[in-house]
Amino acid sequence: MDIALTGDVMLGRLVDQYVIQDDRLPPTSLWGDVLPLLHAANVRLANLECVISDRGTRWQPLTKAFHFRTHPRAIDFLTVAQIDCVTLANNHSLDYGAEALLDCLQRLDQAHIQHAGAGHNLHTAQAPAWLETPDGRMAVIALTDDMRLWAAMADRPGLHYVAYNQQGLREPHRSRLQQLISATREQSTFLIVSAHVGPNWGKPSPAMRALAHQLIDMGADLYWGHSNHTPQGIEVYQGKPILYATGDFVDDYMIDAVERNDRSFLFVVEVQQRRVCQIRLYPVMIQDLRVQQANEEAARFLHERMRQRSAELGSVVDIQDSLAILHLG
Numbered sequence: 001m002d003i004a005l006t007g008d009v010m011l012g013r014l015v016d017q018y019v020i021q022d023d024r025l026p027p028t029s030l031w032g033d034v035l036p037l038l039h040a041a042n043v044r045l046a047n048l049e050c051v052i053s054d055r056g057t058r059w060q061p062l063t064k065a066f067h068f069r070t071h072p073r074a075i076d077f078l079t080v081a082q083i084d085c086v087t088l089a090n091n092h093s094l095d096y097g098a099e100a101l102l103d104c105l106q107r108l109d110q111a112h113i114q115h116a117g118a119g120h121n122l123h124t125a126q127a128p129a130w131l132e133t134p135d136g137r138m139a140v141i142a143l144t145d146d147m148r149l150w151a152a153m154a155d156r157p158g159l160h161y162v163a164y165n166q167q168g169l170r171e172p173h174r175s176r177l178q179q180l181i182s183a184t185r186e187q188s189t190f191l192i193v194s195a196h197v198g199p200n201w202g203k204p205s206p207a208m209r210a211l212a213h214q215l216i217d218m219g220a221d222l223y224w225g226h227s228n229h230t231p232q233g234i235e236v237y238q239g240k241p242i243l244y245a246t247g248d249f250v251d252d253y254m255i256d257a258v259e260r261n262d263r264s265f266l267f268v269v270e271v272q273q274r275r276v277c278q279i280r281l282y283p284v285m286i287q288d289l290r291v292q293q294a295n296e297e298a299a300r301f302l303h304e305r306m307r308q309r310s311a312e313l314g315s316v317v318d319i320q321d322s323l324a325i326l327h328l329g
Contacts, residue, residue, distance in 0.1 A: 001042045001043070001133055001134050001135040001190075001270070001271045001272075002040070002041040002042050002043075002268050002269070002270055002271075003042065003043045003044075003138075003192075003268070003269040003271060004037065004038055004040075004041035004043065004044045004045070004266060004267070004268050004269075005045050005224055005243070005246060005267040005268075005269060006044075006045070006046040006047065006246065006249040006266060006267075007047065007226065007231070007245070007246035007247040007248050007249040007264050007265075008047050008049040008090075008229075008246075008247070008249055008250075008251060009046045009047060009048055009049060009050075009086075009249050009250045009251075010050050010068055010092070010248070010251035010252070010253075011048075011050050011052075011070040011074045011077065011250065012050040012069050012070045012092075013068060013252050014289055015030075015070070015250065015251065015252050015289045016069070016070040016071055016074070018289055019077075019289050019290065020070050020071050020073050020074050020077060021071050021073065027076040027077040027079070027080040027081075028080050029290060030077050030081075030250065030290050030291070031077075031081050031290070031291060032290055032291060032292035032293070033292055033293050034266060034282075034284055034291050034292060034293055035080075035081060037266055037268070037282055037293075038081050038082060038083075038266070039081075039082060041268055042133055042134055043084050043085075043131055043133055043138065044081065044082055044083050044084050044085075045083070045084065045085050045087070045140065045192070045194075045224070046083050046085075046086050046087075046249070047086070047087045047090065047194065047196065047226045048086040048088055048090075048093075048115075049068060049090055049092050049251070050069060050070050050093075050095070051068070051070070051092065051093055051094070051095055051096055051100045051104045052069075052070055052071075052072060052074045052075060052103075052104045052107055052108070053069060053072065053096060053099075053100035053103040053104050053107070054071060054072055054103075055096070055099050055100050055103045056069070056096030056097040056098075056099045056100030056101075056103075057097060058095065058096060059094055059095055059096065059097055064095070066092070066095075067092075067095040067096065068092045069095060069096050069100060072107055075107055075108070075111045075113075078111070078113055079111055079113070083113060084113065084131055085113065085114040085115065085116065085129045085131055085140055086108065086113060086114075086115050087115070087116055087140065087142035087194040087196070087226070088101075088104075088115055088116065088117040088118035088142065088159070089116070089118060089125075089142040089143050089144040089159050089160045089161075089194065089196050090117070090144055090146065090196040090226065091144070091146040091147045091196070093118045093150070093159060094118075094147070094150045094157075094158065094159070098156075098157040101118060101157055102120065102157060105119070105120070114129035114130065114131060114140070116128060116129040116141060116142040116160075116194065117141075117143065117144065117159060117194065117196075118142075118152070118157075118158065118159050118160070119152060119157065119158075120157050121152055121153065121154055121155060121156065122151075122152040122153055122154055122158075122160075123154075124152075125152035125157075125158060125159055125160040126141070126143075126152075126160040126176070126180060128140055128141045128180075128184045128188075128191075129142075130188075133189075133190070135189055135190065135271060135274075136188075136189030136190070137187065137188050137189055138188060138189060138190045138191070138192070139184045139185075139187070139188035139190070139191045139192070140191075140192045140193075140194060141160075141180065141184060141191070141192070141193050141194065141220075142193075142194040142195075142196070143160045143161070143162045143177075143193070143194070143195055143196070143197075144160065144161060144162070144195070144196040144197060144227075145161070145163065145164065145197040145198070146196060146227070147159060147161070148161055162177065164197075164210070164211045164214075165207050165210075166206050166207045166210050167210060168210045168211060168213075168214040169211065169214060174214075177215070177218065178218050181193070181215070181218040181219045181220060182218070182219060184219075185219040189274055190221050190222075190271055190274055191219060191220050191221045191222075192220065192221065192222045192223075192224055193215045193220040193222070193223055193224065194224045194225075194226065195212070195215070195223060195224070195226065196225075196227050197211065197225065197226075197227055198225075198227050198228060198245075199227065199228070200227060200228060200229050201228065201229065201230075201259065202228070203232060203233075203309070203312075204225075204232055204233075204244040204245070208244065209244075212225070212235070212237070212242045212244065213237055213242075216237050216240050216242065217238070220240070221240055221271075221274065221276070222240060222241055222243070222269065222276060223240075223241070223242040223243060223244075224243050224246065225242070225243050225245045225246060226245060226246060227245065228244070228245035228247065229247060229248050229253070229256075229259065229261035230247050230248075230259050230261050230263075230264070231245060231247040231264050231265055231302070231305075231306060231309075232244040232245040233306065233308075233309030233310040233311075233312055233313045233315065234279065234306075234310045234313065234315050234317070234326055235310075235313035235314065235315055236314070236315050236326075236328060239275070239328065239329075240276065241269070241276050241326070241328065242313075243267060243279075246264065246267055247261065247263075247265070248261050248262070248264055248286065249264055249266075249284065249291055250286060250289075250291050251286065252289055260298075260301065262285055262286040262287075263283070263284070263286075263294060263301065263302050264283075264284055264285075264302070265281040265282060265283055265284060265302065265306070265324070266281075266282040266284055267279060267280075267281055268280040268281075268282065275328070276328050277327070277329070278325055278326060278327050278328060279325070279326045280324075280325055281302075281306060281323065281324040281325070281326070282322075282323065283298060283302040283303065285298050299322055302324070303317075303319050303324050307319065307324065310326065
């Protein structure tokens with residue numbers, strides 16, 4: 001079974017104005033020549049870094065710098081890519097308040113796109129998304145350490161928020177997640193934990209690594225990281241992969257000349273008998289507010305950086321033709 005994972009998919013601002021709302025552009029235009037790679041996978045997951053709605057008002061516009069919302073037509077763009085599930089535990093899902101978030105959840109449900117990480121209350125925000133796959137029932141749990149003020153509560157919509165330090169999760173988050181992961185693992189054949197944690201730049205901190213290790217120890221089969229604008233190294237811990245950050249997949253962000261946040265990968269995870277046997281990294285780049293497969297120069301840049309960053313974490317990434325591949329045995 002192949003699982004395709006993207007980094008952040010931000011469909012607001014200029015992407016919304018010039019792509020999503022342009023009726024002359026078909027939904028396939030957003031994905032370019034990456035679309036066949038998405039379609040070839042058995043399951044497709046994306047971190048949705050915006051809210052899909054035409055409702056709501058900006059949350060604290062005088063103090064929060066960026067607010068990302070996209071027109072409801074964005075659902076068509078996710079559908080044409082056959083996105084099966086989006087994660088919503090991030091710092092933009094409530095940019096336009098609870099009204100827009102709840103509208104987004106309803107639209108995703110109507111389109112039969114599963115979601116995790118945000119909900120009507122704490123119970124639904126932390127609940128896993130369930131996906132039927134050729135290998136059985138897969139689960140996705142999503143969480144974030146950002147926007148504590150947006151934390152879902154028993155009677156309030158919001159995000160699945162957690163707090164942690166260099167020793168791992170703090171209480172009550174530790175006990176709650178251990179119970180959630182244990183219960184979910186009993187009902188699933190493969191469990192992914194999506195974590196939107198840490199800063200936008202820089203290597204994973206000791207606290208982030210402690211969190212990732214702890215989530216694997218609790219029973220996650222794969223750690224899928226977000227927040228950082230560039231892909232970070234892959235670590236293999238207890239025989240299971242930790243993708244600390246999968247970078248930016250679609251957005252309109254200013255490009256850092258050194259970090260090159262317009263370059264990333266489509267991560268295709270091959271699973272056999274509940275274990276990841278390899279990860280194929282297809283280099284991609286953002287151009288004209290759309291994603292496409294990377295050119296030769298960008299691919300070389302991405303391959304070398306991923307090989308170096310993964311080596312620092314004790315992992316060996318091989319370069320074969322236009323692909324970077326991590327074998328897990």
